Amino acid sequence: MRVQPSPDRRPPTVEASPAAGTGQDDDDGEDDGTRLDVRLWLRLLACTSLIERQVRRGLRRDFDTTLPRFDLMAQLFRAPEGLSMGELSARMMVTNGNVTGLAERLVQEGLVERRPAAGDRRRQTVVLTPSGLAAFRRMTPAHAGWIDGMVAGLSNDEKQQLMGLLARLKQSVETYENGVPQ
């Protein structure tokens, strides 16, 4: 591990909590030396990991496939006209190279097809095959059922609130992403 951060990189700004005037005190609430914002992140990560694990297990157990494969097929299902490799990687939020390998395996299994895109010889369009569409149609109710079960402990009201807050969070993260010298 490199011992010192590169000097040409932005030094981390730790303080400057905006004290957003919501009337609650500014206490960081450290109980184990971890600050509120970080605890929020850890909790978010824990929820995601738990759900993800169940979905992964279910897909393997019931359909002998994987979450990334399912995810790729879901993207194609939502875009029946097909997607380019780049569009796939953007929507799946993974790297280009990742999609290359994933798509390759799905082609092997006969679930998706790659064809040259019109008018740009670099580009390819990936589409679900009929067999892939059928497979996805078999999987998606099970998938939705698992999710439903896992969030069943929340009321509709809570779900709506969570949707809203997560939308705000996403926006916040994307703002940071754009505002920071990558």
Added chain:
Amino acid sequence: MRVQPSPDRRPPTVEASPAAGTGQDDDDGEDDGTRLDVRLWLRLLACTSLIERQVRRGLRRDFDTTLPRFDLMAQLFRAPEGLSMGELSARMMVTNGNVTGLAERLVQEGLVERRPAAGDRRRQTVVLTPSGLAAFRRMTPAHAGWIDGMVAGLSNDEKQQLMGLLARLKQSVETYENGVPQ
């Protein structure tokens, strides 16, 4: 891919939305064929992925390390008496084998140490070395700073609400996990 789900597995239950009496209508709000619960899950996953990517980038860029390594070190930091391999894998929510490899690399780098646990020759205790502790202390303010920046768009009030809802969600998922024939 296996074409049919194993007959001995629980069939997916798709319907049965409890219509939780919150006064809002029972519309699933399908806009692209994806149900509310699944959209909630996708949004959660999107937030997590976005934040995770930034953290990963930062750790690589500024400290030449990875998120799982940082995570392992963070667990040890919070447990100064050290943790067994199994405790580590439980707290990190990853498999045992995963921790084996991770710990090995950190030992290589001199950041953690493995020593036999007292009274049980199967067990080992993993601890941060002084060098590992120092490295973690250098990383953690930067890490917290990135998180702070990413959630800065939320008010303290919103953060608190989100914390609460995520706690409820976690509980819901864990209940499902326990209530379902694994």
Added chain:
DNA sequence: CGCGGTTAGTTTAAGCTTAAAATAAATCGT
């Protein structure tokens, strides 16, 4: 004691994922 079952951890094979470098086609500016 010694067997059976459990628990802690490692190994293995396969697949996932990334960052960075490479390839190749399109586009832009002369």
Added chain:
DNA sequence: ACGATTTATTTTAAGCTTAAACTAACCGCG
């Protein structure tokens, strides 16, 4: 038209992750 840049995708090397099989140590009980 032609070189430079950008864009789409693949390749590569390294590391992460899982599930399943395996090894070794513990524990209970006859």
